[in-house]
Amino acid sequence: MAELPELPETIAARTTTLLERAKDVERIFLRGRRNRTEDLENAIRIFLELLRGFDSFDFEGPCVTIFGSARFKEGHRYYEMARELGRRLAQAGFVVMTGGGPGIMEAANRGAKEAGGLSLGCNILVSHETKPNSYLDKFVEFDHFFVRKLLLVKYSCAFIVMPGGVGTLDEIFETLTLIQTKKIEKFPVIAMGHDFWSNFRSFLFDSLIAEGTISQSDLNLLFLTDSYDEVLSILNREMKESNRSDHKTEGNSH
Numbered sequence: 001m002a003e004l005p006e007l008p009e010t011i012a013a014r015t016t017t018l019l020e021r022a023k024d025v026e027r028i029f030l031r032g033r034r035n036r037t038e039d040l041e042n043a044i045r046i047f048l049e050l051l052r053g054f055d056s057f058d059f060e061g062p063c064v065t066i067f068g069s070a071r072f073k074e075g076h077r078y079y080e081m082a083r084e085l086g087r088r089l090a091q092a093g094f095v096v097m098t099g100g101g102p103g104i105m106e107a108a109n110r111g112a113k114e115a116g117g118l119s120l121g122c123n124i125l126v127s128h129e130t131k132p133n134s135y136l137d138k139f140v141e142f143d144h145f146f147v148r149k150l151l152l153v154k155y156s157c158a159f160i161v162m163p164g165g166v167g168t169l170d171e172i173f174e175t176l177t178l179i180q181t182k183k184i185e186k187f188p189v190i191a192m193g194h195d196f197w198s199n200f201r202s203f204l205f206d207s208l209i210a211e212g213t214i215s216q217s218d219l220n221l222l223f224l225t226d227s228y229d230e231v232l233s234i235l236n237r238e239m240k241e242s243n244r245s246d247h248k249t250e251g252n253s254h
Contacts, residue, residue: 045143046144046147049143052140053122053151057151059118061094062094062157063155064094064157064159065152066086066097067104067161067164068163069162069163069164069167072103073103078104078107078162078163078196081107081192081226082107083110085162085228086109086110086112086113086117087112088232089232090115090119091115092232092235095112095118095120096108097121097156100122100124100141101131109121110135112135118137120136121136121138122140122148122151123139124145124148149171149174153174157185158187158238159172159188159189160191161190161191161192176189176218176222180221189223190223190234192231201224
């Protein structure tokens, strides 16, 4: 893990105090306008959360982030699908990152851990996801959702979305938006759970494309499959394509 520069004692003490006070600050920060001093304090807390995340996730190898509901229990078909997915990804040499909580997140981390892979989590401090699951090699706890999502996106070269609720939809739509607007590379985004996501794709076709709010090509950003072999094939194909593009860019720069 990278070492942070040593801070003077007074600054270190203030840093510790601010981190201890970082609980529940997102709700306070977003409830309306406050004075500039309070907002500056909050900005420092946000920076410290980011710094803690950057310092915690120092690893080698390609990383895949898996999104999904915290509510599925062991034995549910989607839990078992995520567990097998985590295992297959780890066996293929991928680091597995999730939101660090229960349900789909636990299952994916569990599969990766069982296969001897590196299992990472970005846990959010909310009522039903307060404890990180027990299958994590490294994890960071966040109070701000947007900081957590930044870390889930920052380190990954692919994203797999399993069935979930509004939090999962938020994560997948934001990721697709970042790709669509070229804020991040055109990383593969794969939806697993065909029965669950088929109505979602119908909504995209029947409403968004029909009304012209997205283009047909935008749908090409999202793959839909329940095949683990196809997931790995997509990941390998897209990574090779990305590497070819990088080499072309490097060649043109000389």
